[in-house]
Structures are given as C-alpha cells and as structure tokens.
Amino acid sequence: MRMYDIIVKKRDGGELTKAEIDFFVEGYTKGDIPDYQASALTMAIYFQGMTQEETATLTQAMVDSGETIDLSAIEGHKVDKHSTGGVGDKVTFIVGPLVASVGVPVAKMSGRGLGHTGGTLDKLESVKDLEIEMTKEKFIENVNTHKLAVAGQTGNLAPADKKLYALRDVTGTVDSLPLIAGSIMSKKLASGADSIVLDVKTGSGAFMKTLEDSEALAREMVNIGNNLGRNTVAVISDMNQPLGFEVGNANEIKEAARILQGENVEDLRRLSLELASHMTVLAEVFNSYEEAYEALEANLENGKAFQSLRTLIESQGGDVSMIDDLDRLPKAAYEVEVNADQDGFVSAIDAESIGIAAMYLGAGRATKDDVINHGVGITLKKKIGDEVKAGEPLVVLLSDEKNPTASIDKVKESYTITNEKVEKPTLIHNIIK
The missing domain is CATH 3.40.1030.10 (Nucleoside phosphorylase/phosphoribosyltransferase catalytic domain)
Known part of the structure; x- marks a missing residue:
C-alpha cells in the first residue's frame, strides 16, 4: 500500500477503506509517513469530505493509536x-x-x-x-x-x-x-x-x-x-x-x-x-x-x-x-466598574471579547507557561435584553491592577447598546440524537 495512492484516491472523491485509513494513521503516528504527505491527505479531506463510515473509522484509528482508559472497575453506567x-x-x-x-x-x-x-x-x-x-x-x-x-x-x-x-x-x-x-x-x-x-x-x-x-x-x-x-x-x-x-x-x-x-x-x-x-x-x-x-x-x-x-x-x-464560606475563595485586590456611556438596551455582547478581557486580567493563559491568577475575572451586571442607564456598570472587573486599561477597552468594545429592546437569546437551540 502506498500513501501516494491514498492521497490521489481521496483527492478524486473516493471513499477510503479501513485498511487505508489504518495504514495512514499508524504510519503517520510512527513517523513513517512524512508531514507533506499527511498534509496533502488532510487538504484532500478538507475539500472532498468523508462519509460517516470513513469518519468513524478515522476516529477509531486515532483512539487505537495510543492508550485507552479502562473504567470497567467502576460500577454502573458511566x-x-x-x-x-x-x-x-x-x-x-x-x-x-x-x-x-x-x-x-x-x-x-x-x-x-x-x-x-x-x-x-x-x-x-x-x-x-x-x-x-x-x-x-x-x-x-x-x-x-x-x-x-x-x-x-x-x-x-x-x-x-x-x-x-x-x-x-x-x-x-x-x-x-x-x-x-x-x-x-x-x-x-x-x-x-x-x-x-x-x-x-x-x-x-x-x-x-x-x-x-x-x-x-x-x-x-x-x-x-x-x-x-x-x-x-x-x-x-x-x-x-x-x-x-x-x-x-x-x-x-x-x-x-x-x-x-x-x-x-x-x-x-x-x-x-x-x-x-x-x-x-x-x-x-x-x-x-x-x-x-x-x-x-x-x-x-x-x-x-x-x-x-x-x-x-x-x-x-x-x-x-x-x-x-464562598468568601474564602481567592479574591482580586480591586473591583473596577466599566460603565455604560449611554441609555438604552443591551442588544449584543461579543462573548469572545469578554473572554479576552478576562485573560488580560490574568484569568487565562496566552501561552502554556503562563500562570493562572485564580482571584481575577469579570462579573457581568448587564446581559442581552437588559435596560441600562448611562453611568450604570455593564461589568465589574475583578483585578489586581487599579486601572486595567486593556480589559476596560475590550469590555467596552464587546457591548452593543441600542435604543430598542431586544429579546433574550434562545438558550437551547436543538437536541441531536
């Protein structure tokens, strides 16, 4: 079996067999298949997709590439x-x-x-x-x-x-x-x-x-x-x-x-x-x-x-x-309010920007070596659909700095306030079985 043939088959829209998928996963994990061939196959998959059976076979091959955790000694359905x-x-x-x-x-x-x-x-x-x-x-x-x-x-x-x-x-x-x-x-x-x-x-x-x-x-x-x-x-x-x-x-x-x-x-x-x-x-x-x-x-x-x-x-x-006594959990030194600049209703919050603002405070890691500060974070005071007055807090930053400018700016970017009230977002969109 040749990796070249597997790449061409998937490039042309063919369905890979279990033997071909296992050959690729095992060979790439061991280092026998070079990065350039693996990246050619993943690009072919990106454009051609995979059938349900192919995807399940690929997943099982990745499971089998290493250890699995045996929880059979645990009583009951896990x-x-x-x-x-x-x-x-x-x-x-x-x-x-x-x-x-x-x-x-x-x-x-x-x-x-x-x-x-x-x-x-x-x-x-x-x-x-x-x-x-x-x-x-x-x-x-x-x-x-x-x-x-x-x-x-x-x-x-x-x-x-x-x-x-x-x-x-x-x-x-x-x-x-x-x-x-x-x-x-x-x-x-x-x-x-x-x-x-x-x-x-x-x-x-x-x-x-x-x-x-x-x-x-x-x-x-x-x-x-x-x-x-x-x-x-x-x-x-x-x-x-x-x-x-x-x-x-x-x-x-x-x-x-x-x-x-x-x-x-x-x-x-x-x-x-x-x-x-x-x-x-x-x-x-x-x-x-x-x-x-x-x-x-x-x-x-x-x-x-x-x-x-x-x-x-x-x-x-x-x-x-x-x-x-939850007050005994780690706490930041300062509580810094970020206030609304206008009256209106919160119509959108960019959740990712709120997360980045928390990371700037020290709640997350930008690199693997960063140390987490457990006491810092953000408390939201207004969410989508809430009415807000100018000068009211949108969030409170839990910070070890008195003036965490980068986080303040990021929070202000993340909130959209409009004159018309909007409905709260639907929480559960669908259940798929």
Missing part, C-alpha cells in the same frame, strides 16, 4: 459530558454533582485551559489543597465510593490526533468537519465512558459561530459515537453571550456552588439541568427526560447536589470550608 468551549462555562461543577446525586458515576478527566480562562482543572484549583493528580486506583475508588471524581488526564490518549491537530493548525485544514469531530471524539472515546453527552456551543463566543455549522458538527460527532458503540446525544446551546454572570476561575466556582445551593441564574441553571437530564437518561436511571429533569431539579432544591460538590472537594483533599 456517562461523560464534553463542551466544545465557551465563556463562563462552569457547567461541569454543577452537572457532575447533580448527576452523582442520583447515583450515576461521573468519572471526569479534564485538561488545563489555553485561552481566555483556565480549564476545568485550573478552576478547581481555586480551592486550596485540592488534588487533581491521582493514581488510577484512587480515581476509581473515589468514583465507586462517592460517584464523582475530577482528575487530570493520564496516559498517552490519541497521540495520532495530537500530531494531526498540530499539522492541521499550520496547513489551513483545521476547519474540516470530519477532522474536527474525529479529533474531539477520539479523546472522549479513549477516556472510557459508556455514553456521551455533548454540549455544542453556537454563537460569538463559540468555535462554531453559526447555528448551521454547530448542528453539522453535532451530527458528525453523534454519528461517530453511535457508530462506535457509544450512545451519544448533543445539545446545541447558545454562546452569543457568556454563560451565567461570572467569567474567571474562583468566581466561576462560586457561581456554580450558588446554583447548587438553589440560586437561580436562569441560563446556567437551565443548561445544567438539560445536560444532566440527558446524562441520567442515557445511564438508564430514569425512563424519560421529564422524569430526570424533575428529580434533578429537586436535588438542587434539597441540598443533595450541593453535598455532592462538598464530597468531591473533601475526597480530593480540598479545603471544603471554602465551599461552605
């Missing part, structure tokens, strides 16, 4: 949740405890963030002494005992994807649906869950800016999961403005804890219940979405879900008093 990323997305800290509160095991392996705020692990480390590195044995023990653990990814998961993504990043082939979907799903499948719920974001703060593109990506990923034996559901959720009111690290943990204590931040609470309901139905704990939603909502009100969060923190060595 359901994972993955978000395609957004601004203020602290849903994991609500959904994990919610799902665990009805007895479904949540074995969450996460990474660190590179971008506007920290990743799941960085945010959790706002809690003093909390350990996110643990042995596989300890991880499994925690899930079996407490139904919930969150740890750093271990092992060499989907190395073919890592190598291919780095190549796509510099050859103009990132924006290919089969390659994006395969990249995301290869890591999820290698992580050992029985079923997967995907939170696919759409809008100004999302990877996919249009609903059409977000739905296409969701369908691609759901098809991969189902073709490879994992029941998969995708929820298309809005990211035309930050989720909830907090963007940062410690302040996002604080907002998540308050939701678990029964506070109603409408969009954040609603999306968390939506995702948790689909997860528990896939785990066959409930017969219907409606039954699941009602039971989970009750556990928000009666304190069971909050207790699951406390148990997570305690079982991983964290200072649980910081969750009982």
